[in-house]
Amino acid sequence: ETLRHTIDLFNQGAETGTDAFGRAAEAMRAFGEGPYYALEAWPSVLNTQGGPERTARGEVLGANGSPIPHLYSAGECGGITANDYQGGGNIAECIVFGKISGENAAAAKDDALDIDASKLEFVPGCGTQSVYDQTPDTSNLAANEKVGIGEGLGGPIWAKVSLDGSSIANVEIIRATETEGVGDPALDSLPACIVEAGGTDVDAIAGATVTSAGIIQAVENALES
Numbered sequence: 001e002t003l004r005h006t007i008d009l010f011n012q013g014a015e016t017g018t019d020a021f022g023r024a025a026e027a028m029r030a031f032g033e034g035p036y037y038a039l040e041a042w043p044s045v046l047n048t049q050g051g052p053e054r055t056a057r058g059e060v061l062g063a064n065g066s067p068i069p070h071l072y073s074a075g076e077c078g079g080i081t082a083n084d085y086q087g088g089g090n091i092a093e094c095i096v097f098g099k100i101s102g103e104n105a106a107a108a109k110d111d112a113l114d115i116d117a118s119k120l121e122f123v124p125g126c127g128t129q130s131v132y133d134q135t136p137d138t139s140n141l142a143a144n145e146k147v148g149i150g151e152g153l154g155g156p157i158w159a160k161v162s163l164d165g166s167s168i169a170n171v172e173i174i175r176a177t178e179t180e181g182v183g184d185p186a187l188d189s190l191p192a193c194i195v196e197a198g199g200t201d202v203d204a205i206a207g208a209t210v211t212s213a214g215i216i217q218a219v220e221n222a223l224e225s
Helices: 002-016 087-106 184-197 209-224
Strands: 059-061 067-072 145-151 156-164 167-175
Touching (some): 145 209, 156 209, 184 209
Antiparallel strands (some): 059 067, 145 156, 156 167
16 A cells, blocks of 8 residues: 555656656656555664764763763764764774773773782683684594584684494583573583484574584584594
8 A cells, every 4th residue: 555655656756747856857757557566674874873972082871971981982882973963984083992992991090909819810811822713632632533623702612422333422521611590501402302313313402503503513513524
């Protein structure tokens, strides 16, 4: 009904020379009888139009207009051209406020917490060696065991697959650097699902899709090794 009305309105403007939207009659040509096909469409954009306000120092302002301590932003998040389609203009905001906000965030603060550095816990990825430079130790694997590596959200996922003949008897995640509480549901339950299914044709765990894909990839790589 809407499509028919739109075409009728356009054709009327083309034929009378008076268009409801002010388009020039010489630029309009009436539509014929069709056939016509319509689908419902919704506009969408990739840019963050606005976001939290920030100061010239990159500080994010709270609802009361005062900077939120230790919170800074850069790029589109709080963009200075909030009412425009920014497109490539965001690159400048990333560079300029990346430097400004980064320097101010890293600067010493009078209200910073006094943390004993000796008690800090270093996780995989810290230090001089990347997790991508490390490989599983396969020297002690049994004849029916294989190890594969997949790519999770936080880095490599190592999976050990135990076989019973050509069947998967067990899947064990021997290393993962996924975000705690996010990837855990997949790490905890997907290996058993793979064993039960007898292969990697299983559904991902909702909320941990990327981790699920990394586990499946690790198991498949192990089976192909």
